Amino acid sequence: MTTTVPVPLAANAYDVVIGNGLLADLSQSVRAAAPSRVVVITDAHVAPLHAEEVARELGARVITVPAGEDSKSIATLDRVYGELLAPRDLDRSAMIVALGGGVVGDLAGFAAATLLRGIRCVQVPTTLLAMVDSSVGGKTAVNHATGKNLIGAFHQPAGVFCDLRYLHTLPQREYVSGLAEVVKTAAIGDSGLLELLESDVIALLQAQPAALAPVVAACVRFKAGVVADDERETTGRRAMLNFGHTVGHALETLFPGRWLHGEAVSIGMMSALRLSQRRAGLPDDDAHRVERLLRAFGLPESVPPEIETFELGATILGDKKRDGGGVRFVVLRDLGQPELLACAVDDALLRILMGYGDA
């Protein structure tokens, strides 16, 4: 059974299709779009597992980039432009299919946004994170020496196909890291989703399609709603998706490579929940529900003790969501009620974020 979630944008509406085995649906949709050529962009882990089948079905050629965040670079992008353009067979009705996790989605999406002033891109996410988050919403980017995602464009995909089959080859740690973004969606937006997660922890840890499909659909529905309200991140609604990300980003900066993104966000959500309890009136029972879920999925929860409070503070102040001398955190007044809270970065704040008691 497949589920289709529309992303109702005025100028760039598209559908996200979720199911277990979507090759025929993908093929039908690409054919209906009648592209002059199709190019699949993928990475070196996904290519041997899944690219040949997709390329054969779509009659596409394949471009493979190295796996990992380093591929979201101007150097790799330049190589991709070269491989796209060298055969001289592309025109503006060509189509890119981004087959991979968020790295491939962001890189291939940006290549599509800029090649020949913009060609169509279909996103075929192969990680849980990419299914529930990065493939929907049209944010595309590569990194720059001065920071992550600094060279980018909004370029909505022509369609998104979340085929749960791909998750069977995804390393478990990557999969569980994606569950952190699922818990984030449940905390900021969807109490029905929170109940769904609580009722099916084991099946979800095993990525059983019957349990996972409604969860992915709920996340996509939520993200589609946020994107439809705030397509280009101008109204502030899209900023709510950053729940847990301020501390999460700081940890990723302080210890590059130690945590996967979702793992860092899990620790960041624990901090944001404590801040919400102390400064936004989030009832303890609600905070504990989210904490229990993160724990049940085996996600990390504590800021490591070797981090000094001043280091965390300085790194957070380097984060881009600054407001005067302080930082704006996404906090929860209630489950599903996120809001921005401006906080001075002082000892009291840092003790809450680190999980220490009062001084």
Ligand SMILES: NC(=O)c1ccc[n+]([C@@H]2O[C@H](COP(=O)([O-])OP(=O)(O)OC[C@H]3O[C@@H](n4cnc5c(N)ncnc54)[C@H](O)[C@@H]3O)[C@@H](O)[C@H]2O)c1
């Ligand atoms: N555009 C957005 O809105 C948005 C949102 C969130 C994150 N992101 C970006 O997403 C990126 C992270 O994405 P990610 O977590 O998917 O990482 P990723 O793309 O690096 O994938 C994680 C790892 O899993 C491998 N992999 C992917 N699918 C596989 C499969 N089915 N089987 C086996 N191996 C597989 C990849 O090769 C890689 O080694 C970051 O660059 C982040 O900035 C973008």
